[in-house]
Amino acid sequence: MPSRPRPLVAGNWKMNGLLASLAELVAIRDGVAEGRAGEAEVVICPPATLIALANDVRGTVGIGGQDCHPALAGAHTGDLSAEMLADLGATYVIVGHSERRADHSESDTLVRAKAQAAWRAGLSAIVCLGETREQRDAGLTIELVGRQLQDSVPDGATTTNLVIAYEPVWAIGTGLTPTTRDVAEVHAFIREKLVARFGEAGAAIRVLYGGSVKPDNAAELMAVPNVDGALVGGASLEAKDFLAIAGVYA
Numbered sequence: 241m242p243s244r245p246r247p248l249v250a251g252n253w254k255m256n257g258l259l260a261s262l263a264e265l266v267a268i269r270d271g272v273a274e275g276r277a278g279e280a281e282v283v284i285c286p287p288a289t290l291i292a293l294a295n296d297v298r299g300t301v302g303i304g305g306q307d308c309h310p311a312l313a314g315a316h317t318g319d320l321s322a323e324m325l326a327d328l329g330a331t332y333v334i335v336g337h338s339e340r341r342a343d344h345s346e347s348d349t350l351v352r353a354k355a356q357a358a359w360r361a362g363l364s365a366i367v368c369l370g371e372t373r374e375q376r377d378a379g380l381t382i383e384l385v386g387r388q389l390q391d392s393v394p395d396g397a398t399t400t401n402l403v404i405a406y407e408p409v410w411a412i413g414t415g416l417t418p419t420t421r422d423v424a425e426v427h428a429f430i431r432e433k434l435v436a437r438f439g440e441a442g443a444a445i446r447v448l449y450g451g452s453v454k455p456d457n458a459a460e461l462m463a464v465p466n467v468d469g470a471l472v473g474g475a476s477l478e479a480k481d482f483l484a485i486a487g488v489y490a
């Protein structure tokens with residue numbers, strides 16, 4: 241059996257953060273340097289406007305983008321290539337976040353192309369999956385997550401180029417979370433599929449839980465089998481809360 245993967249606690253700042261917000265990253269950096277995240281790897285995904293400056297102050301905190309275009313370069317106004325993110329110091333990029341899937345009608349095929357672009361640029365792709373409330377109520381969670389996993393993740397995944405984030409859409413920004421039993425069921429299913437497809441690597445690819453992770457529920461959620469860390473939205477905007485979550489691994 242491969243050893244347990246190093247946990248990853250990633251913060252997704254979404255469309256939040258002005259120059260002054262770098263002070264929170266500095267506080268996170270200092271907390272991590274003091275050992276407050278323990279064994280966990282810590283990554284912050286600020287808005288793209290802050291990536292270069294974030295990279296200057298990040299310490300051992302990794303920096304990630306929140307999206308990338310599949311193409312290397314070209315006539316795609318407003319978009320950013322994975323190479324541009326890497327050029328600024330990013331080592332991760334989130335692809336297929338449910339807000340991108342919803343706001344920009346992103347399909348699994350497009351998400352897969354984005355993950356491939358991330359790999360082309362040497363970035364690790366954090367591929368997001370998750371069901372809506374209606375899908376859960378209809379008993380479609382496993383089927384939906386299975387399809388997203390199959391179609392959004394390219395062939396050739398390794399422990400270093402891929403992270404999966406299971407983020408039930410109805411748990412994002414709502415303060416609601418699935419039961420630990422439900423989290424365990426979905427994560428065990430994702431693990432089984434990763435192993436079936438990627439063999440030994442699949443056993444060690446990190447599978448994060450995301451959706452209303454807060455300091456008061458992080459320990460319970462992170463203790464669920466096959467949960468290898470968290471993708472944190474709102475609670476990553478304040479260093480105090482984010483460090484309290486990462487502190488589960490200290």
Ligand SMILES: O=C(CO)COP(=O)(O)O
Nearest residue numbers: 252412413451452473474
């Ligand atoms: O979408 C998320 C992270 O990508 C989760 O957001 P919240 O932690 O704000 O629910």
